[in-house]
Amino acid sequence: MGVASAASISVRQQADAALLVQRLRICFWISLFSIGLFALGDLRLSRSALQALYLLKGAQVAIILAALRALGAPGRWGGGASIGVATAAAICLTTAAAGVLTGDAATTPLLLVLLTFTTATVLPWSAREQLITVAAAMLATMVNVHLVSGLPAAPGYPAVAVLVAFVTSVVVTRVIERHRRDQARVEDGLRDTQARLRRSERQLRGLLGSMQNGVVAWDMERRPLFANAAFERLTGYGLVDLRKRGPTGHVHPGNLAPLQEILDGASRGQQFSDIEFRILTKDGRVRWCSSSWSPLLDEEGRQIGIQTVAADTTARRQAEQQLDRFFELSADLLLVAGPDTRARRLNPAWERTFGYDRSEIIGKPYWHFIHPDDRPQAARELGRLRAGEPSIGFEARYRCKDGAYRRLLWSATYDHDEQLLYGAAHDITEREDAREGLRRSEQRWRALVENLQDVISVVDRHGRLVYSSPSVQRLIGRTAEEVERDTTAHAVHPEDAAHLRRVLGGLLETPGSTAVEYRLRHTDGSWRVVEATAKTLLTEDGGIDGIVFNTRDITERKRAEVELQQARDQALEASRLKSEFLANMSHEIRTPMNGVIGMVDLLRETELSTEQREYAEIARSSAHALLALLSDILDLSKIEAGKLEIEAVPFRLRDTVSEALKPLTLQAQQKGLELAYHVAGTVPHRVVGDPGRLRQIIVNLVGNAIKFTERGEVVVRIGLDGQTGLHCTVSDTGIGIPREKHVLIFDAFTQADGSTTRAYGGTGLGLAICTRLVALMGGRIWVESDVGQGATFHFTLRIPPDLADHAGDAPTARA
The missing domain is CATH 1.10.287.130 (Signal transduction histidine kinase, dimerisation/phosphotransfer (DHp) domain)
Known part of the structure; x- marks a missing residue:
């Protein structure tokens, strides 16, 4: 603070000195002008008097010019007051001498008053300089009066005049000085404010530059005001690029239309958050980002632009897609079910394993497919899960569509907050069949076991390990011989050892089988999660001979789960x-x-x-x-969301079609188009379905056809599709649709060409709604079209005839 104050004082002193020099120069130029005027008035004097007088006036001019030169020299501003005092005193004395030469005692005091007033006015910073100037003026006046008139050199009216001028000059000087100092304080405050603003701006820019999220500000003409480094890292575009490309130059074409609406809304003062869209980076990559858009306000709360904050969400998107792909591609059977065990989501492995379509399983309870003998055990395991057990594992047999059963090894957990059951099952049917074969043939048993990825182990009736398959080396890093020779090498995690001993003891006491999960230490120090299926080995007479274990490494599967x-x-x-x-x-x-x-x-x-x-x-x-x-x-x-229900009520098909087309007729007529429909005679008059949704589909398709057709006609045709279905078409002679867009247009918010949104309007929701409604009514929808050749939309519906009305109508057509 002290350094800043000192610097401020130094700047102010320099400004004061500069102002002093400026005023002195003005005063001296006024004096030169006055000397010139008096020189013209002295032409009436004698030649000898003029010579002496002009010598004095020349001396005055030389003194003033020297003072002006001295004031103009670099580094002389600090001595401006001294130069002004010396010059003023010299002018006063030489003027008094001039009055003596001309014998004029009247004009001299007036000139002295003018000089005193002017000099005092331009010297407002020191009373000393003012007093010296006044004293010189009074001394010169008294000398002049004494020499010209012979009066004693004593103060008289000239001195009083000079004193009055001095007092007046002091008053004027103080007023000017007060104004000048007030202005200086205002300027100092303004400089401090500007300095604070510059510091705040530097701090704000530093803060924005250190943010991980991209930040961009635009003015109301959508010219970029600011873009931080994070935004450039995200998109590859800097501030210079944004000036050329604008706010949407880096947006993926598929997200351009909705984002333009958001941009327009932000321009009107609206705020938007959690807006996800794709961008095209400068190097051509596609990335996802989540953004917020809000108005940029000035200090008075007026909108001056738009500000955007964007975060890169590409990694999260990719992770979600990877998990979805894992769910869909997993060879194991994955399940999400409600608390009543009714399946809500299944992966395709269910279809491959059991032959059912997933829609035949979803919504049905678990018990509908499980083998009757396995239901008690499954019920007990699920009861443990609902009672708070974090996870369970059990085996159960499931009925296939052809009536056969397959054995599944289940791992399941229950989310009490969401009331959802998550299960993963592995088909172990073939493995169980292999176990039966192993008991019949030792040679075939060993050949099979030694080539399994799972570890097969055998424990005798005393609980000693007598055999491990070679795959144990992949699991824990020890050879089968080492494990058999030193069972401590087969190290079970301390937390799992007691449970494993109980399972082993139970099977050695009572014949049976079970599945257990536990952890084994690898020789590299890591822990491997394994899933072991244990079964009692029986002698020919039914006695317990030992236990066979089938152990599988499920470490990665657990992590994925x-x-x-x-x-x-x-x-x-x-x-x-x-x-x-x-x-x-x-x-x-x-x-x-x-x-x-x-x-x-x-x-x-x-x-x-x-x-x-x-x-x-x-x-x-x-x-x-x-x-x-x-x-x-x-x-x-x-x-x-699955909340839209399709009705199944009898209705008159032709009346419904006619009512759907009636409000569209005026639109067609206004564009000069012909709108017609034809219902085949084989189509029943009354059918069972949802007339409201059928009407919605027809209105959407015909409305689109009218919108994209400038001349020609729009025709609706309805015929049969099998015994319980309808085949409907809507044809037009409009602009057509490129072949590569035939699938894309049925997605939400999508049109065949982004330019059609501007030319024809619309949001791209109509076809998406039609697609889903058709699917809910058991049909499908597709399009046949080429650019410039019109388009024909087909859709089928599972709408059976009303059994109370068997008669069909004659073909119906209307223009």
Whole structure:
């Protein structure tokens, strides 16, 4: 603080000195001008008087010019006050001498008053200089009066005039000085404020530069104001690149349309968070990021731009995809079930193992497929799990679609918070069959065992290890001979040893089999998690001869199960939050929108001018469009959440089709299009299904056809597809769809070309909803089209005829 104050004082002193020199220069130039004026008035004097007078005036001019030169020299600002005093005193004395030469005692005092006032005004920093100047002026005046008029050299009216000028100059000087010092304080405060702002800006930039998340700020014209280093690391684009590319230049084309809407909303002051989208980095890679968008405000709260914070979520996305792939590709059977053991999610291994389609298993209880003899044991194990046992392992036989049974080795855990059962089963049918074969043939038994990946071990009836298969070396790093010779090498984890002894003791007392998990120490010091199936060996007369163990290394599987469980927990939580959000969204958005539409309809019933009625129609049309969009979004979400139910009620098919097309006829006529439909005569008049959802599918497809067709026609055809199905087509003569987009367009928020969003509007939800509705009604949907050749959308539905109405109608067609 002391250094800063000293520096501030030094700067202020330099500014004061500069101001002093400026004022002295002005004063001296005024004096030169005054000397010139008096020189013109002295032309009336005699030649001899003029010579002496002009010598004095020349001396005055030389003194002033010397003073001006001295003030202009570098480093002389500090001595400006002394130069000013000396110059003023010299001018006063030479002026008094001039008055003596001209014999004029009247003009001299007036000139002295002017000099005194001016000199005192330009010397406001020291009373000493002011007093010296006044004293010189008074002395010169008294000498002048004495020599010219012969009066005694005593103070008189000239001295009083000089004194009055001095007092006046002091007052004026103090006023000027007070103003100058107030201004200096303001300037000092401004400089301090600017310095603090610069420090704050440096600190803020340093903070943003050290952040791991990318930060970008844009002005209202969407020009970049700032981009930190993390953003450049994420995208590869710096501030210079952003000036050329704009806010969306690095966004993946598939996310461009929704992100543009978010950008527009942020420009209007809205805030958005947890927005995930893909970017294309400068080197061409695709990365995922989660971002927030908010308005950038100035100190008065006015929006001056948009600020974005983005975090790289690529790794998380990849991890989720890897876990999903693991679930789908796992050779073991993976299961997620409710507390009632009804399956909710299965991997494809179930289809490969049992021959069922997954839809035939999901929703049915566990007991429906298990062998009756295995149900008591399975019930006991599941009871232990619900009672708080962290995990269980047991075997059970499952019935295949062809009636055969396969044996599964289960590992299961129960999430009490989510009330979900997570299970992983390994098909051990072939392994059990192999065990039976081993008892019949020692040679075949050894040949098979020595080539197994699992470790096969045999314990005699005294509990001594008498055999281990060679694969034990892969498991714990010891050869079979070493393990058999020194059983302590077969080190079981201390926490598992007691349980393993109990299992071993139980099998040696009572014949049977069981599965157990425990940990073994490898020679490298690591612990391997193994899954062992133990079975009692019996003699020919039924006595206990020992135990055979089939041990498998499940270390990696256990690690994967933990990761899979964590991923499932996260997915379930996300699903719960989504469901809550949709429930709130449906009520909070549809209700006010219906209110808006209702009030606009009431307004249309009142007396309105033509312009007002046009405005009301625009408001009504926009509100209906927005409500339709919201309905599409909520319908799609309900379908994805499995909460949309399909009705099965009798209805008149032709009436439903006609009602669906009726509101679209005006749209077609306005574009000069022909809208027609044809229902084959073989189609029943009454069918059983969901007329509302069928109407929704037709409206979506026909509406799209009208929107993308500029000339020609749109035709709807309905025929039979088998005994209990309908085959419907919607054909148009519009712009067509590229072949590579035939699958993509059925995804949510997707259109065949991003430019169609701008040219024709729409969100890309219609076909996604149609796809899911068709699937829920037991059918499928596809498209046949080429660019510029129109498009034909096909869909089939499982809609049986109404048995109460067997008669079909004649073919129905309408334009």
